Amino acid sequence: MKQNKYDESSFFNEYSRMPRSTGGLEAAGEWPELRRMLPNLKDKSVLDLGCGYGWHCRYAVEQGAKSVLGIDISEKMLERARGLTDHQHIEYRRVAIEDLNVDDESFEVVISSLAIHYIGDFESLGHKVHRILTPGGHFVFSVEHPMFTALEAQDFYYDTTGTKLHWPVDNYHLEGVREADFLGHAVMKYHRTVSTYVNGLLSAGFRLTQISELKPTAEMLSSNPAYEEELRRPMFMLISAVKEW
Numbered sequence: 241m242k243q244n245k246y247d248e249s250s251f252f253n254e255y256s257r258m259p260r261s262t263g264g265l266e267a268a269g270e271w272p273e274l275r276r277m278l279p280n281l282k283d284k285s286v287l288d289l290g291c292g293y294g295w296h297c298r299y300a301v302e303q304g305a306k307s308v309l310g311i312d313i314s315e316k317m318l319e320r321a322r323g324l325t326d327h328q329h330i331e332y333r334r335v336a337i338e339d340l341n342v343d344d345e346s347f348e349v350v351i352s353s354l355a356i357h358y359i360g361d362f363e364s365l366g367h368k369v370h371r372i373l374t375p376g377g378h379f380v381f382s383v384e385h386p387m388f389t390a391l392e393a394q395d396f397y398y399d400t401t402g403t404k405l406h407w408p409v410d411n412y413h414l415e416g417v418r419e420a421d422f423l424g425h426a427v428m429k430y431h432r433t434v435s436t437y438v439n440g441l442l443s444a445g446f447r448l449t450q451i452s453e454l455k456p457t458a459e460m461l462s463s464n465p466a467y468e469e470e471l472r473r474p475m476f477m478l479i480s481a482v483k484e485w
Contacts, residue, residue, distance in 0.1 A: 310333070
């Protein structure tokens with residue numbers, strides 16, 4: 241199932257008002273950690289899966305990448321990306337991640353930010369990314385953490401006064417579609433376990449180099465007290481891997 245909520249005007253308008261939409265990478269809490277996990281991008285060919293507004297594409301060329309391809313299923317997202325940047329080394333292409341067809345070993349780095357949990361078949365994606373990466377190429381991505389996606393509600397359990405008691409986790413091993421509420425709209429996401437992500441990469445021929453569950457730093461907590469919730473349960477999981485064989 242390929243979902244394109246971002247071309248729905250009401251959803252896109254709501255998304256456009258989010259801090260990460262108006263403030264860019266610096267407004268995304270997971271960005272400092274993801275940035276540390278990226279390899280040196282100078283003179284690299286980079287692919288961004290689900291590029292959205294193109295923030296990571298622009299970052300890559302700022303770091304000296306020789307070429308960047310950003311793909312997204314949403315024309316509204318790509319229109320915004322092109323409006324924000326017209327750069328000779330960035331190409332934006334409208335295509336679903338599942339339908340991407342490029343030459344083997346045509347990229348040295350593949351990035352994806354909070355898009356892969358919209359993809360149903362992670363095993364096939366892992367093999368595709370492995371195929372299009374050059375030997376020793378890097379795959380770095382972020383997803384919503386499986387503890388966050390296990391239940392459709394994606395919310396704390398509250399007492400009668402509205403106090404957040406705990407984050408419920410249930411049906412963890414029952415992988416598949418979850419219909420979550422995001423920005424007041426029903427959005428379909430795919431829940432899968434940590435082991436499915438890890439083993440999918442290993443079976444595709446990757447070597448894992450780092451996994452982060454994004455524990456808030458003291459700097460994050462001081463800048464925004466809301467990050468204290470991330471100490472109670474992880475919201476994001478970030479993974480970096482290298483094409484081993």
